Amino acid sequence: MTIVIAGAGIGGLTAALSLHAAGFTDVTVYERVSELRPLGLGINLLPHAVRELTELGLAERVAALGVAPSTLAYFTRHGQRIWSEPRGLGAGYRWPQVSVNRGRLQAMLLDAVRERLGADAVRTSHALTTVEHGAHADVASFTTPDGSVRVEANVIVGADGIHSALRRQYHPDEGQPRWNGLILWRGTARVPAYLDGRTMIMAGDGVQKFVAYPLSPPDVDGTAWVNFIAERRYDGAQQAADWNRAVDHAPIIDLFADWRFDWLDVPAVIAAAEELLEYPMVDRDPIDRWTHGHSTLLGDAAHPMYPNGSNGASQAILDARTLAWHLATAPDIARALAAYEDDRRPATTALVLSNRRQGPEQVMVMAHERAPDGFVDIDDVFAPGELADIAASYKRAAGFHPDALNGRASLSPPGRR
Numbered sequence: 347m348t349i350v351i352a353g354a355g356i357g358g359l360t361a362a363l364s365l366h367a368a369g370f371t372d373v374t375v376y377e378r379v380s381e382l383r384p385l386g387l388g389i390n391l392l393p394h395a396v397r398e399l400t401e402l403g404l405a406e407r408v409a410a411l412g413v414a415p416s417t418l419a420y421f422t423r424h425g426q427r428i429w430s431e432p433r434g435l436g437a438g439y440r441w442p443q444v445s446v447n448r449g450r451l452q453a454m455l456l457d458a459v460r461e462r463l464g465a466d467a468v469r470t471s472h473a474l475t476t477v478e479h480g481a482h483a484d485v486a487s488f489t490t491p492d493g494s495v496r497v498e499a500n501v502i503v504g505a506d507g508i509h510s511a512l513r514r515q516y517h518p519d520e521g522q523p524r525w526n527g528l529i530l531w532r533g534t535a536r537v538p539a540y541l542d543g544r545t546m547i548m549a550g551d552g553v554q555k556f557v558a559y560p561l562s563p564p565d566v567d568g569t570a571w572v573n574f575i576a577e578r579r580y581d582g583a584q585q586a587a588d589w590n591r592a593v594d595h596a597p598i599i600d601l602f603a604d605w606r607f608d609w610l611d612v613p614a615v616i617a618a619a620e621e622l623l624e625y626p627m628v629d630r631d632p633i634d635r636w637t638h639g640h641s642t643l644l645g646d647a648a649h650p651m652y653p654n655g656s657n658g659a660s661q662a663i664l665d666a667r668t669l670a671w672h673l674a675t676a677p678d679i680a681r682a683l684a685a686y687e688d689d690r691r692p693a694t695t696a697l698v699l700s701n702r703r704q705g706p707e708q709v710m711v712m713a714h715e716r717a718p719d720g721f722v723d724i725d726d727v728f729a730p731g732e733l734a735d736i737a738a739s740y741k742r743a744a745g746f747h748p749d750a751l752n753g754r755a756s757l758s759p760p761g762r763r
């Protein structure tokens with residue numbers, strides 16, 4: 347079976363590794379850019395994604411890339427703790443959560459694809475334009491620096507990100523991604539380690555927010571690489587959703603000038619960033635069909651979502667493993683693609699919509715609405731069990747409640763575990 351994947355992001359590369367592990371040998375990834383440079387800042391691999399990478403034999407390489415957070419904690423804009431919970435192994439999962447640099451993760455996956463599938467398995471400077479459908483195979487057309495190329499394949503996977511060409515073929519009027527009025531400024535900085543050195547924090551309300559998590563353990567001098575996202579609601583026209591747009595630090599430091607907590611100096615963290623990248627918080631409306639002929643969508647091409655809940659890369663990894671499982675176990679390609687979509691589309695649709703309602707981060711908005719000037723005791727603000735229920739229901743919706751994940755059967759096809 348010939349399988350073509352468009353896009354060498356986290357989703358496309360994991361799909362190639364998963365298909366190879368499931369026994370498919372003729373798998374090629376076509377990538378638009380001429381050189382895959384390690385772009386992007388921090389992302390979180392949640393336990394359900396780390397499980398899949400572990401089953402692909404990549405656990406040690408993933409662990410070496412980052413830090414396993416011990417705790418996730420929510421604070422008010424005054425630095426008062428609302429809720430905290432253990433993460434990863436400490437929360438009862440059989441797999442850790444790992445905070446990594448996106449570019450380093452992509453580079454590690456690229457190396458693994460080339461080692462396992464061959465040096466020629468990833469072809470750069472190939473931008474997917476369209477797919478035509480035949481009875482037994484589809485044909486993908488790519489533009490290249492030398493003109494265009496047509497490739498026939500039994501399965502074509504559009505893993506080509508939030509501006510997917512394959513998705514646009516079926517939704518030509520969809521236009522730009524939908525903006526919710528929030529602007530994100532993302533950066534990494536070497537700063538004094540905070541709290542236990544392994545805690546992911548979120549502080550703020552519905553208007554302004556600061557998220558930080560370490561990407562390295564504390565060094566001997568007590569500093570660590572910390573990834574952060576500063577966020578603010580704005581009126582005005584949306585900018586293009588470009589992951590690499592750099593902006594000045596000064597206005598953003600001003601916005602957070604009084605966010606100096608006794609456990610973290612937010613303006614100092616922003617000031618220490620080497621580079622500040624601006625991005626509008628965008629997603630797309632869920633669509634009612636991913637599969638046409640022998641082509642389907644995966645990752646951000648299928649379900650771009652807000653980063654609340656840290657789920658974008660993890661869901662792309664789950665898509666990749668689920669697709670490979672069904673292609674290896676279903677009686678034919680049509681039924682495999684239908685089963686993949688049945689498994690993944692409703693689940694990711696629910697997540698896109700849940701993230702629009704702020705996912706588990708709604709506790710910061712609720713605390714602000716109920717106690718805008720702060721509180722003496724958080725139990726005066728939330729009913730008994732309310733905070734725990736919010737955290738548990740998001741985990742269930744995202745497929746990573748510890749009981750569900752620990753008990754779920756492997757997505758490695760029988761005989762290939």
Ligand SMILES: Cc1cc2nc3c(=O)[nH]c(=O)nc-3n(C[C@H](O)[C@H](O)[C@H](O)COP(=O)(O)OP(=O)(O)OC[C@H]3O[C@@H](n4cnc5c(N)ncnc54)[C@H](O)[C@@H]3O)c2cc1C
Binds near residue numbers: 354386387
């Ligand atoms: C440069 C970059 C930086 C990012 N930085 C962050 C970050 O800091 N934090 C964060 O949370 N998320 C970031 N993301 C998004 C995050 O990686 C994804 O949400 C998540 O990993 C899902 O990945 P994906 O593989 O589905 O899509 P993506 O990671 O977007 O990968 C899609 C790939 O497809 C390629 N492509 C696009 N169009 C075509 C085409 N027509 N033909 C062939 N190939 C094509 C792209 O070049 C890219 O390599 C970034 C994405 C990119 C592309």
